[in-house]
Amino acid sequence: MTDPRSQTAANPSADAVIPRWATGVAAGLWAAGCRDIVYVPDNPLSHILAALLRHHTEVRTLLAMREEEALGIAAGLYLGGARPAVLMQSSGVGNTLNAIGSLLIPYQVPVMLVVSMRGDPGEWNSAQVPMGRAVAPVLDAFGVQHLTVERDEEAEGKVLALASLAFGTRLPAACLLPRRLTVPVRGGVA
Amino acid sequence: MTRFEAIGLVRRWLTDEPVVVSLGHPAYDLFAAGDRDLNFYTWGSMGLTSSIALGLALARPDRMVVALDGDGSLLMNLGSLATIGDCAPPNLVVFVLDNGLYGTTGGQPTPTSRGADLEAAAKSMGIARTATVRNEGSLQEALAAIRKTSGPWVVVVKVEESAPIAKPPLDCVLIKQRFMVALGQP
Numbered sequence: 001m002t003d004p005r006s007q008t009a010a011n012p013s014a015d016a017v018i019p020r021w022a023t024g025v026a027a028g029l030w031a032a033g034c035r036d037i038v039y040v041p042d043n044p045l046s047h048i049l050a051a052l053l054r055h056h057t058e059v060r061t062l063l064a065m066r067e068e069e070a071l072g073i074a075a076g077l078y079l080g081g082a083r084p085a086v087l088m089q090s091s092g093v094g095n096t097l098n099a100i101g102s103l104l105i106p107y108q109v110p111v112m113l114v115v116s117m118r119g120d121p122g123e124w125n126s127a128q129v130p131m132g133r134a135v136a137p138v139l140d141a142f143g144v145q146h147l148t149v150e151r152d153e154e155a156e157g158k159v160l161a162l163a164s165l166a167f168g169t170r171l172p173a174a175c176l177l178p179r180r181l182t183v184p185v186r187g188g189v190a
Numbered sequence: 191m192t193r194f195e196a197i198g199l200v201r202r203w204l205t206d207e208p209v210v211v212s213l214g215h216p217a218y219d220l221f222a223a224g225d226r227d228l229n230f231y232t233w234g235s236m237g238l239t240s241s242i243a244l245g246l247a248l249a250r251p252d253r254m255v256v257a258l259d260g261d262g263s264l265l266m267n268l269g270s271l272a273t274i275g276d277c278a279p280p281n282l283v284v285f286v287l288d289n290g291l292y293g294t295t296g297g298q299p300t301p302t303s304r305g306a307d308l309e310a311a312a313k314s315m316g317i318a319r320t321a322t323v324r325n326e327g328s329l330q331e332a333l334a335a336i337r338k339t340s341g342p343w344v345v346v347v348k349v350e351e352s353a354p355i356a357k358p359p360l361d362c363v364l365i366k367q368r369f370m371v372a373l374g375q376p
Contacts, residue, residue, distance in 0.1 A: 036249070062248070062277060064241075065269030072238030073273070076210070076245020079230065079366070081375045084245070102234020103242075106362040 018054065020152035021181050022047035025114060028159025028175075029085050030056045032167065034112060036077045037061045038070040039087035044116040044182035048087060067092035071099035074111040083167050085112040090119060090132045090176075093139075100142055100172060110166040113144075113174040114159070122179035139174055146174040149181055191326050192352035193287050197258065198223045199326060200285060203333045204256070207283075208373060210243040211258040212236070214294030216287055218354035220258060227372035231358040231365050237266030240284050244274055247282040247342075250373065254281045261288040261302045261346075262295075268311065271344070275316035280340035284312075289351045297351065312344035322346040 025048050029037065037052065037059055039045060052059045064070035067088045074084035088096070093115060104111055118125070119132020139146050145165060147158045159175050166173040193215065201223040210230045211217045217231040232239060243257035264270070264286050274282065290303030302308060309322045319341050323329045332345050359365060370376075 036245075038245075060248075063273070065272055066267075068235075068238065069241045069267055069270055069273065072235065072241030072267070072270075073245035073248075075235075075238070076242040076247070077249045078245075079208075079242070079370060079375070080246045080249025080373065081370075082245075082249045099235050099238060103232070103238065106234070107366045108363050109366065 016050065018051045019047050019182070021149060021155045021177065023051045023055065024152060024155025025149075025159050025175070025177070026051035026056060028156040028163065029112065029114075030059070031156070031160050032112065032163030033083045034085040034163065035059050036082045036084045037087060038064050038073050038077075038084060040064055040067050040070055040089070040092050042087075042089035042116045044177060045087045045089070045114070048114065067095040068099045071096050071104065071111060075099075075103055075107070075109045078109050078111065083110075083112070083163070085114060085163070087114045088116075090115055090117045090135045091128060093135050094131050097138065097142075100144065104172045105142065108170040110170045111172045112159070112163045112166050113172060115174055115176050116182055117176055117178045120178050120180070122183055135176065144172050144174055146176055148176040148178055150178070151181070191324070191329070191349055193289055193293070193349040194219045194222065194352040194354075195326065196287060196329060196347045196349050199329055200256070200258065200333070207254045207256045208246060208369065209256045209258060210239050210246065212239040212260050212263045214260075215354050216258050216260055218357050219352070221358035222354065222356040225358065227368040229358070230369045233360070233362060237263050239263060240270045240274065241267060243284065244270070244277070244279065244282060247279040248277065251279070251281055253373070254283060257282070257284040259284060259286050260293070261286055261290065261308060262292040262300045264308060265300060265306075271312050271315040271317065274342050275312070278316070278318065279342055282342040283336055284342070284344045286344065286346045287349050288346050289349050291351060293351045309344065309346045317342050317344050319343040320345070322348065324348045
């Protein structure tokens, strides 16, 4: 059988500037052994995909239609021996909850979650605020451990630490990327 | 053809293929038709059967991966057909056991009982091989075709509801662990 074609998420020009936090997240995922990245698009996440494409070309990225579906795909990747990560916006966390509660945790299927936040300081869209504010409490309610990256230089270490926890203890873990990190200057339209 | 009869035919056709099966009656029927370590019984995450199978097919291109989904379950995650069509794994086979109702939750009718066509949905999402079968003979023909032609396949199996007679183990970690060991994963 032939390998299915690998999807490419972004095609940044060679001189496009990739933010340091995004390079760090990509490096952390790589160091943790993540070679399969499932994602539902978001603007800040496109920087991570660009960093993967530029620096870690062996990584396979896969577009999912919805975040719950992304966790199902990731679970299947894990069953097949991969160490999957899923990238999503905070609004999508609300779409994942039954998969976390009835698949990942009871079956002890680890997935590294990377969440770009909306609804936190810098937000302009009121429709993003309730779900954004609920992300951390909801993850806490499931016992999913999470860290927030505050500075560029923390990104790689926090992603690697969380992924080590996830794949070592066979539970999902989440790295949250706040707007003050991903949209630091304008704080405007994401 | 009842769902149990259809799942029994698929079960006897299997050799070393891992199977991901939707929670509730499809999982009960697969267990009753013949338990094996390579059966991944879901107990929750309704709708994600085809997605789990897709991920497994991508991770293990050396194995044919089988999903046993239901019509209600697939309708809960119809975007999965777009993703499967988009990445087109040749080693994925999705059977949709279409009884036109939510059999596990009390028998409420699904849209397929009123004309919704899941094979057409799969085809329109670019899935290469599709079929709808309505009796054991045509299911046997589809099973033979799957052996000869790479996929991805979506086979809608029109079935009648049947009462389950057994339930798989409830220990989710046991189900996962023996499944992964049987696949040669650490």
